[in-house]
Amino acid sequence: MFSKAVSKCWVCPAEFARRRELKNHLAAAPHSRLCVVCVFCTDEEKVFRRMVDLKQHVVQSHPKVIDDVLLDFFGEGNGFWMALHPKDYNQIVGASSRESSAAVQARVRLLIWVGKCPNTSRTRIEWQRGWEVLYNTGVRRPIRTLSVPVQKETNQKMSSKSGHTSSESAFIPDYQDDIEVMMSPPYSPSRPEIRRELTIHHIKIYSPNSVVEVFDKISLVWYKVDIRCHDERDVCSIVRKKMAVTSDSCRTFPDGEGSQEMSEDVKREIVALLGVSKVSLVKIIRFIPPTFGLGSKRKELSEIRATSTKKARTPTPIEDPSAAVSTCSIAPVTVQASRSGSCTPLQDEHILDLSLRKDTPARPSKLYTSSTQPVLANKARAAKLLEKGCMPLFPPARREWQDDTVITIPTGSSRLLWPPKNWKQMSPDQKLLQWEYASMIVENYIDKPLPSSLHRGALLDKFNMLALPGTSVPIITEEQLINRKANYYNYEILRSIAIGSSAMEDLTATTMLTMYEAAAKKRETTIDILVELIQQAGVTQRLVN
Numbered sequence: 001m002f003s004k005a006v007s008k009c010w011v012c013p014a015e016f017a018r019r020r021e022l023k024n025h026l027a028a029a030p031h032s033r034l035c036v037v038c039v040f041c042t043d044e045e046k047v048f049r050r051m052v053d054l055k056q057h058v059v060q061s062h063p064k065v066i067d068d069v070l071l072d073f074f075g076e077g078n079g080f081w082m083a084l085h086p087k088d089y090n091q092i093v094g095a096s097s098r099e100s101s102a103a104v105q106a107r108v109r110l111l112i113w114v115g116k117c118p119n120t121s122r123t124r125i126e127w128q129r130g131w132e133v134l135y136n137t138g139v140r141r142p143i144r145t146l147s148v149p150v151q152k153e154t155n156q157k158m159s160s161k162s163g164h165t166s167s168e169s170a171f172i173p174d175y176q177d178d179i180e181v182m183m184s185p186p187y188s189p190s191r192p193e194i195r196r197e198l199t200i201h202h203i204k205i206y207s208p209n210s211v212v213e214v215f216d217k218i219s220l221v222w223y224k225v226d227i228r229c230h231d232e233r234d235v236c237s238i239v240r241k242k243m244a245v246t247s248d249s250c251r252t253f254p255d256g257e258g259s260q261e262m263s264e265d266v267k268r269e270i271v272a273l274l275g276v277s278k279v280s281l282v283k284i285i286r287f288i289p290p291t292f293g294l295g296s297k298r299k300e301l302s303e304i305r306a307t308s309t310k311k312a313r314t315p316t317p318i319e320d321p322s323a324a325v326s327t328c329s330i331a332p333v334t335v336q337a338s339r340s341g342s343c344t345p346l347q348d349e350h351i352l353d354l355s356l357r358k359d360t361p362a363r364p365s366k367l368y369t370s371s372t373q374p375v376l377a378n379k380a381r382a383a384k385l386l387e388k389g390c391m392p393l394f395p396p397a398r399r400e401w402q403d404d405t406v407i408t409i410p411t412g413s414s415r416l417l418w419p420p421k422n423w424k425q426m427s428p429d430q431k432l433l434q435w436e437y438a439s440m441i442v443e444n445y446i447d448k449p450l451p452s453s454l455h456r457g458a459l460l461d462k463f464n465m466l467a468l469p470g471t472s473v474p475i476i477t478e479e480q481l482i483n484r485k486a487n488y489y490n491y492e493i494l495r496s497i498a499i500g501s502s503a504m505e506d507l508t509a510t511t512m513l514t515m516y517e518a519a520a521k522k523r524e525t526t527i528d529i530l531v532e533l534i535q536q537a538g539v540t541q542r543l544v545n
Contacts, residue, residue, distance in 0.1 A: 010091075023092050033088040036079045039109040040065050042116040051079040069109075070102045071244050081106040084121070086130040095134055107131075196266070198223075198273050203242040209282065210238055214270060222254055222287035223261065225270055227280050237275035258287040378506065381513045382498035386491075386541060388531045390516065390523040392483070394490035395464035397541040399534060407537045409438070409530060411445045419468055428472035435471055439463040446526045457484050462527060465534060469542070490516075499543050 008015045009022060011031050016022040027034040027050055036054050038046045040062045048054040055074040058065060072078060080086055080095035081103055089095070096103045114124050122130075201213040201222075214223040229235045261267070261284040271278050389396030401419045409416040420426075420434050439459050457480040460467075476484050494516065496502040497509050504512070 011088075019092075026088065026092055033085045034079070034093065035084045036082040037084065037110075037113075039082060039106070039113040042113060043118075045117055045120050047084065051076050054079070054082075070105055072096075072100075072102045073105060075102065078102045078106055081131065082110055083130075087133045090133050098134065196269060198269055200241055200245045200273065203238065203245055205238065205242060212238075212241075212274060214273065222258075223266070223270065224258065224285040224287070225274070226282035226284075227274070227276060228282050229276065229280055231277070234276040234280050241274060254287045258285040260284065261286040378509050378513060379498050379500060381517070382494045383541065383543075385513070385516055385520060386494055386498060386543070387535070388523070388525075388528060389462075389464070390520045391462050391527075392458070392487070393516075393519055393523070394487055394494060395461040396527070396531065397465065397495070397543060398467045399465050399539045400542045401468055401539065405537055405539055407533050407539075409442060409533065411441050416441055418466060423468055428470055431468045431471040432474060435460065435463070435467055436474075438466055442530065446529075455480050461487050462524075463530075465527075465531065495543050498541075 009025060009031075011026070011033070014025060016025060023034075025031070032049065034050055035047045036051055038048065038054060038057060040058060046057070048057060051074055058074070075096060077094050077096040078100075080089050080093070083089035086095075110127060111124060114120055114122075114127065196219065197217040198214050199217060201215045203213075204211040210227045210229065212225040212227060214225055215221075216223070227234075227238065229238060266286075267278065267281060267284065270284065271281065383397075386394075386397035401423075403424065406417055406419065409418055416438060418438060423431065423434065426434070436456065436459075439462070442463065443454070443459060455477070457474065457476055460474055461484070493502070493512065497504070497513070502509060
């Protein structure tokens with residue numbers, strides 16, 4: 001427990017009744033004593049106010065890293081190892097255990113980041129001295145973590161060879177060995193002595209035994225672990241691991257019978273991964289991945305290289321195009337004959353015989369050979385929908401009106417010129433007034449009499465293509481708020497797809513466009529004549545404000 005003296009800020013004379021208020025006070029500006037750095041941004045040093053902000057940044061900017069870090073890497077106590085003010089951070093929050101796997105991973109990531117980031121506020125030695133706060137001060141708040149403790153290593157040889165202090169040299173064996181492992185080349189059969197990277201794939205809890213499926217990401221080896229829990233701590237650890245496990249649907253546990261694992265190193269790592277005692281292990285079954293004959297593969301590759309080299313050196317004769325059509329490298333498709341007819345069997349057994357049955361899936365009508373083609377197709381489809389709109393679902397797109405482009409809109413006995421003369425010298429409110437006037441004149445001409453349910457907002461949405469650049473935003477009444485918002489959001493979805501700034505996936509955008517196109521078949525077509533006049537004048541869409 002902390003004494004009541006810690007409720008007083010040690011940076012300024014402020015005092016607080018509760019410790020949470022003091023914590024929020026130190027985290028906020030101008031103190032910012034709980035700031036942490038992002039160890040994944042190597043271009044520049046990015047600082048965040050708290051660990052929660054850092055986690056949100058990593059999820060948004062570095063989503064691939066989430067699968068590589070431990071569960072409690074972003075714990076508040078683990079932020080001590082990435083804090084700019086470790087002494088204050090340890091005094092108000094505390095630090096995770098130095099031997100925990102999350103703390104080791106945080107130190108490894110940070111020291112690698114210091115070597116890669118060009119401009120950092122601290123050097124590697126300064127970060128190491130900041131971590132000595134845990135030993136130089138008497139204030140240390142224990143933090144409960146879910147990390148698996150890493151085996152301690154002796155530091156006497158390291159401290160005697162290097163001129164570091166005892167507290168500083170205590171950190172060197174941890175991260176130095178891990179840095180070499182993380183920066184080592186990938187797994188190779190010619191170099192089997194490599195560290196394993198074990199992950200929990202699935203846990204089945206029975207009574208009294210439990211079965212755990214463990215996967216090694218480096219050597220692609222599966223382990224089936226039978227556990228019999230003997231005490232309450234082992235049971236709690238297995239339950240916590242089962243709640244936190246996220247199985248990869250791309251991997252499936254292999255079938256067949258494996259061999260019993262006898263290696264003590266593997267047993268030690270699995271015990272540390274599961275957080276149980278070694279006595280709880282009943283047996284470990286090892287399932288190795290399927291092997292391939294390297295000699296035959298190398299021989300085939302050498303023959304392919306020799307054949308390709310020989311073909312590359314020999315000149316290729318120019319053949320007749322008609323002959324090239326008849327000689328196709330694709331095997332012909334044979335159709336099964338009827339019961340009364342006869343079918344000639346194929347001479348080559350390696351050629352697949354395809355039959356056109358009713359359950360044979362039809363070939364797609366259009367195959368995209370490039371990932372950019374669906375995006376370009378979606379842009380064109382969205383722009384086409386915005387040409388005339390789909391009222392009352394979404395309005396048509398606004399246009400790039402210029403001084404030299406004037407169209408004549410028929411309104412019965414008189415004619416309306418748009419845009420009006422000297423419209424660029426008008427104020428935003430005057431442009432809005434001209435827009436409302438033109439919309440009312442055209443609507444009165446094409447739809448007689450005017451509907452009683454027509455509102456100003458709906459009228460302006462219908463004639464959205466007449467809006468001039470720099471027009472004031474019209475006032476939205478309370479009764480039209482929901483309809484205007486629906487029109488606006490549908491319009492923004494199509495506009496973002498048309499300009500290529502949509503955050504949707506290609507499949508989702510394609511589905512949305514298909515639904516919009518189906519709704520456009522029932523749209524209001526009274527403004528089509530006006531839209532065609534605008535298109536004939538060469539006025540393009542204004543999708544970027």
